[in-house]
Amino acid sequence: MQVVTVTGRLAGAAAAAALGLAVVAGGVTALARYLFGYAVPDGFDLVRLTGGIAACWGIAAAIAADELIRIDVARALPRPLAAVVAVLGGAGALAGAVLLARSGVLGTDLLLRSGETTADLQLPLWPAHLVMAAGLVVAALLALLRLLAPVEGEGDKTT
Helix, strand or coil: CCHHHHHHHHHHHHHHHHHHHHHHHHHHHHHHHHHCCCCCHHHHHHHHHHHHHHHHHHHHHHCCCCCCCCCHHHHHHHHHHHHHHHHHHHHHHHHHHHHHHHHHHHHHHHHHHHHCCCCCCCEEHHHHHHHHHHHHHHHHHHHHHHHHHHCCCCCCCCC
């Protein structure tokens, strides 16, 4: 599943870059406000939007790495039943990712149609939300690939 691994690394890098930008922007905004009494235009929006991008691409990276929070009851079950539980868990992850992706895409469409902008610089919000939605769509595709992997014989070799 090299596609999942490479895509997961790219998603993780995108999430890390966005998170780094959010932290730097937040620090600069806070220092400018409290040390110099200067409000950075749209500083809050920049932090909020880059944090959202980091979260959405971080979800894709977590799905790719198969690092979702879970209770591992499958180890205590007989092998055939453990396989069924694993497939059901993968289906649940896929369903959640699809719902998140749908919400992201529809939210982006709504922002595109409404023309909503930031308060200070009047920058459109939809481009940042499009990047967020793309991360969620990638997450859903990765969840689908992870779910189909055992069928193709490329899945986890765990016992």
